[in-house]
Amino acid sequence: MIESSSPKGPLSREDAERIEATLLPTLDRHHLRLQAHCLSTLKSIAAPRCEGPLPSDAEIQAWCRDQPALRDASDFQDELLRQFQVISDQLNALANTCGCSPLELTLTALIERAEAASRQRLAQER
Secondary structure (H helix, E strand, C coil): CCCCCCCCCCCHHHHHHHCCCCCEEEEEEHHHHHHHHHHHHHHHHHCCCCCCCCHHHHHHHHHHHHHCCCCEEEEEEEHHHHHHHHHHHHHHHHHHCCCCCCHHCCCHHHHHHHHHHHHHHHHHHH
16 A cells, blocks of 8 residues: 555545555556556646647656756666657557556556556467
């Protein structure tokens, strides 16, 4: 359970609890949390847009420069941008599968896709 004194992040307590309530294996839940966290952050970077493509690398870099905790950490900013690029590729593929734009993706779509992928892996292992 998440403590109420935890710092505010991109995911709401309810979203985090929805992820934890899935029957996904631990590693899959961790990956789902990362995707949901990144999607939420990318949506905040893109705001007020709520549909269309995810923010560009330039938009993400500008956002990084505006974050007080990241201002003096250029190496970390570079790595964070690389990680956003990886997750953005995953989110773009998922949006294409769902027939929506990446900014229209929801936590429900992420959960459904993660659960389907997990079921598929289990079926292949049998």
